[in-house]
Amino acid sequence: MMAAMSAVQTLLRRPQPRASLLFEDVHVIDPRMEIDRRLDVLVAEGRIAKLAEPGTLSADAVEPRAETIAGQGRHLMPAFFDPHVHLRTPGQEHKEDLETGTRAAAAGGFAGVIAMPNTDPVIDSAPLLRSLRAAAEREARVPVGFLPAITRGLAGAELSEMAELRQEGALGFTDDGRPVAGAGVLRKALQYQRLCGGVLTLHEEDPTLSAGGSMREGPVSAALGLTGIPSVSESTMVARDAALAFYEQGRVHFQHLSAVASVEAVAAAKAQGARVSAEASPHHLLLTEEELRGLDTRMKMNPPLGCEQDRQALIEGLRSGAIDCVATDHAPHTREEKEVPFEQAPMGTTGLETAFAALHTMLVRPGVLSLALLIDRMTAGAQLFDLPLHRILEGEPANLTLIDLEASWVPGEHGWESRSENCCFAGRQLIGRVLITIADGSVAYRQRSFTLVGA
């Protein structure tokens, strides 16, 4: 394996002042560090300086004088990590850009994201990646990493210059938006991976099975007269690529799983010893094809929302670890693009601002998943891409999010941080609201109505 470039360089953000502040009496919950109690947490110059019993720390201890945030028992967690977002830069900035997208991330409690290459132009060469990373260094509010394309132009035919892209900071590669349809091409990528490293991140779909489809094939598509996408479009490709990954001993990450058979294929591959990982999105964990009866284009995604058995299998997979992490597949589209007949609308939902709140409301509060498990799965994505996990530990850079787990709110009611509004959870009453997010030592987001005490 090629010598890794310095890890510090693989996520980039704009220069921002290093935070110094005291979280007074917050309920710290970091399952990896086995912390679940009320503490004072002092952040000094962007690092977690001290954890101590509540009421024992003072902001005056820090130079320059720190702000004090009255925690009042609200929950401080390691900030989340999303390995699958679409920031639409370059070329589609009318939907989202590096600044608005990372602002949305911070508003959702995320302190790190990985952006997909299906932009215009596609990120499939070193000069493009370099230019994009330079833009992230100017504009991103939270650290951003990039996955360039596996194949040039996402055409599925010729490999991109993966080794040079890796040197330029690529965390891995993906043709996301499209599958790598040809097993022969994917196999070459897996072989080449032995030279260049990086995670081959796969969108799984068989175009000959999904062609013309706009929702999951099933009773709802039958009733609506919409061409359906059968679950086997995804699961057969997951099985195929898991087998290829095992054969070539390659490192593969499966994106946005949506079907029972896909979860089973990943679990079987892991049991066999394949180096595979997988993610699931909040919308696939919480919603089903029934949402499409009203032909709401915000519910049109790829892969499509599945049936209830799929949803339960995804939840169980997340619980068991067959699915390693949550990833939003944040996919902004403008109102004009979505306000068209269902079959014409582009696929995708935004998700950064609502991911935690929706999962907390619909899975944690009813007791389906524990809060600790959710936090684990919402932070685990970093490790899958060989990046440091966000941890609440003295000496670590501060990647923290303070969340009021009792606060009730309606996404979209007061607008969005994202440039786009196409959120499948818009208008729902959600419980759990991010108050402040610190990303890589700097304050990246503060809820407008959240007042601080002191300073």
Add this chain to the structure above:
Amino acid sequence: MNHLLSIEELDRAAIERIVAQATRFAEVADREIKKVPALRGRMVLNLFYESSTRTRSSFELAAKRLSADVVNFAPGGSSVEKGESLKDTVLTLSAHKPDAIVIRTPWVGAAELVCRWCSAAIVNAGDGKHEHPTQALLDVYTLRRRLGALDGLSVWIVGDVAHSRVARSNILALQRMGAKVTVAGPPTLIPRDIEALGCEVRHTLSEMQGADVVYALRMQHERMTESWVPSLREYATWYQINARRLRPRQLLMHPGPVNRGVELSGEVVDSPQSLISAQVEAGVVVRMAVLYELLAGSHSPARAPLRPAPEPQPA
């Protein structure tokens, strides 16, 4: 009733009401002057994104018999080809304050979307493969005229169900009127889970002799070139409704236009068992009934509330 978007939204009582109204209009068709003044001064706008002389002229005739003014808008060769969206087209046309818009598009759900942008009464004349409610209504009317109540009747819908909005609307309408529906056709052309709509599924016509009514669907040439069926010849061998398969007491229906020699043999089309021309006649009076239900005696469309966008379900 503010709009006619689907059979899904209609209950049996609503269907009965439209059928009764159509029956009254059938008497008008026998007079020398075939007009009633009910919709005089009202404007019906036909917005057809799919070419369709039959359905469009049926609606046009229905509107004119009610003394309404008719405007036809066919987006081919107009601003739509310049990239104007459906929404902008509708907003532009709404400025003329039509009382009703009859809309046919190749896109599922388009009629329902139009309700959000325009306060006219919206009639779905076919939205992609989803529904064609006036077809199902005229089919129910035709059967009622011929047989009386449809309760307990067995209807077989034969052919390319997957691509048929006529089939979907009829599966719903016939069941609402008490009939039992079986769909039959090549397995590649019967949608998976169509049973969720309440019908039975068969892949051969071996049990069809028990049906009271056989409803044949058009078999389009494209289905062969796209490998849905190996050939029209094989389709005809297994599924063609002909004198050998159609029992003497069974009634035959078809939404038109017919492909003689494919889904139907010429002899059954021309036989007394065929209700096909009755269906065409029914089309005008049923559409008169629909327009009448929506517009006659109702307040001006400019004051009708706009249909809101679907609300997401609360968590």
